[in-house]
Amino acid sequence: MPTDPVIEVAGVTKTFAGVRALSEVDFTLHRGEVHALVGENGAGKSTLIKVLTGIHTPDSGRVGRNGRISTIYQEVNLVPLMSVSANLFLGREPRTRFGLIDRARRDAEAAEILKGYGITADVRAPLGTLAVGEQQMVALARAVAADADVVIMDEPTSSLEPREVETLLGVVDRLHEAGIAIIYVSHRMDELYRICDTVTVLRDGRNVHSGPLADLPRIELVSLMLGRSVNEIRKHGTTAFGEGHHAGAQPVLEAVGLTSRPRIDGVSVSIRPGEVVGLAGLLGSGRTETAKAIIGALPLDGGTVLVAGQPVPHSVKGSTRAGISMLAEDRKTEGIIPNLSVRENIVLAALPRLSRFGITSRARQDRIVDTFVTRLRIKVSSPEQKVAELSGGNQQKVLLARWLCTEPKILLLDEPTRGIDVGAKAEVQALIDELAREGLAVLLISSELDELLDGADRLVVLRDGTVAGELEGDQLTREHVLAAIAAEVRDDADSDGSD
Amino acid sequence: MMTAERPTVVQKTAARTKVLQRQGAAVALVLMVAVSWLVFPRFGSIDNMRDLALQGAFLVVIALGMTFVIITGGIDLSVGSVYALGGVLAAWGSQYGFLVALVLPLVVCGLIGLVNGLLIARTNMAPFIVTLASLLFARGLLLVITDEGATTYQIPADSAFVELGRGTVSGFGYPIFIAAVLCVVGGAVLNRTGFGQNVFATGGAEQSAILMGVPIARTKVLVYTMSGTLAGLAGALTAAYLQSGVTVIGVGLELDAIAVVVIGGTLLTGGMGTVLGTVIGVGLIKVIQNVINQIGTLDSNYQSVVSGVFLLIVVVLQRILRR
Known part of the structure; x- marks a missing residue:
């Protein structure tokens, strides 16, 4: 793996209204790396992402960025009333000779790009008419098309159906091959182990573990996230459903x-x-x-x-x-x-x-x-x-x-x-x-x-x-x-x- | 090219919404014109058409700015007062020549718009309150410079500035052409420039737009500045046409402007709208007004009644079609 870091964060602390969201967090992302960022809700993942992207300024610590960062969020952050192609190209539309937006070219290019993401809907239709999964895919295409060096994905698959998840993971692979660094936030173990090289676990605003993911057994990872011992989790499992129920005879x-x-x-x-x-x-x-x-x-x-x-x-x-x-x-x-x-x-x-x-x-x-x-x-x-x-x-x-x-x-x-x-x-x-x-x-x-x-x-x-x-x-x-x-x-x- | 897909229910609804919102007003306008033509012999006369177009031109200029403001999800209540102020400033400035008469109202009214925009964008205050304050401010300023309305500045009939309001091409007044050019430019800006896309994005989903890197604050500052400047221009043109800075005009005009924009299919909640729709909205209001004047026996206040009913129908339709 190349050792050239695109993001390097050292000793970052961020406090909101007296509550410590991040505390002395170190985090390094290398070029071409797919880095899992995991932790329970409230562990500080979102805050860390916002510090990385510059939306939040840390109270103390150092943030080094060496490239363009694009982020896609769990909830689709696009404009539903604008057309699909307008959303995809917002801020970098192709222009005509007179400096006006070339709508024909924008629509054609959008259709071409989105085909690679399995979307064949009319790009001139308002984005809001697409299914949520398709919208998420447009958001991803937008993030990638912006010539980013780093793409941050915050639970990108939480609203996708299995087929769309496959397409998305395929896109992640492509980006990986193209040498783009990815921070991948997800609760889904299967996805993490499939695509991520390294992992950082946050708990209560602290970085409790950073290292290669393949070496880390799943149960160990869950235990790091929850802060409970491996044995405890073994006993109770990660889903908490018990055995079958005794159902009455007549349907209610x-x-x-x-x-x-x-x-x-x-x-x-x-x-x-x-x-x-x-x-x-x-x-x-x-x-x-x-x-x-x-x-x-x-x-x-x-x-x-x-x-x-x-x-x-x-x-x-x-x-x-x-x-x-x-x-x-x-x-x-x-x-x-x-x-x-x-x-x-x-x-x-x-x-x-x-x-x-x-x-x-x-x-x-x-x-x-x-x-x-x-x-x-x-x-x-x-x-x-x-x-x-x-x-x-x-x-x-x-x-x-x-x-x-x-x-x-x-x-x-x-x-x-x-x-x-x-x-x-x-x-x-x-x-x-x-x-x-x-x-x-x-x-x-x-x-x-x-x-x-x-x-x-x-x-x-x-x-x-x-x-x-x-x-x-x-x-x-x-x-x-x-x-x-x-x-x-x-x-x-x-x-x-x-x- | 795109493959022909079976349109989903949502897409059909969206298409229907579009037709009814944009073309709905156009259809109503065509019907109104057709009926009026048949019923009132004088309606179709070239003189009446010239009158209609000129009456509409001033409102179109104001409503053009309002269209941008409303698409960003905002509102500008100050335009009526700013319009009147613009007229007075133009009349006062005309004694120093054409350029002062034209530029002074644009600069002052543009500044009022700029302050509106800065306050709204930087302090996150509600546009309603900020522009209500500047409505009062502009009206107050107007009263101060006219000795509480006692002084009406006259524009010399031989000045070049009067020509701007009263000059004609085959009987059609200059303001009609000025409004038309502004609308064409406005439409291009809205649909074919990055700024226009930012306007839609700001009103469509502000939080998302921020995350997409849209300069929200700059966009807002620009639309309010535009709205103020255009209201000032409309005032200057009116003054040139009337040959004086009338102090009592423009009261409640902001509401007319909002009404025509919404009737034209622009969503009051922002994110969607067209310049053409606004022009059609102005057309509708002016035809209604014209017809009621033609009837003669009807109280001219019926114009407001009909416009009000119309506005209500459009807003109810928008609500239903948006679910």
């Missing part, structure tokens, strides 16, 4: 032939009390739509939802009254109200039940909130703390608490562990497990196959808005699920030929 939820064109067509799902049913499938296969159809948030062309054999009126109000609750995929836009306190966020959904003549009893609220904060192990300084100040994992628990205090019989969880760190993830998974044990019927949606395979008693595999298969018992393996999903990939390849 029966969704029959749910149809909402063009997203889902004739999807049926049933769940028994105490059972966790997983919804598997690629992004866009209709997983979220199925859950939304069950809760009554998606207009239906056909199908019914029965709870304990009784039909449920198709509305969120009706479903909630019947005992269905849903934890939405996007915490930020569909759940959390950041400026309200933990207490206010939790009791929001239960307020109608806690009120008499429109007046709520504060004492009853406090009792309920206390119960859930303890039970779900939500880390807060006080119930009056603003939710915005909590970590992702704790925000997710607050949302879970909100729905649990409505005492649901059926819980629909859409990506409950997305974007939260390894430790909190295990806790949320353990909670789901506990809830099922207590007799709750759970529908679990996750793009992480391992999470589904470990957590669910039964899997319903969706493909193109229809049920492609149901798996249980011995069939709950990676191979079976992929086989059920695979048909779609073949279909896609066929239809790609149309012009």
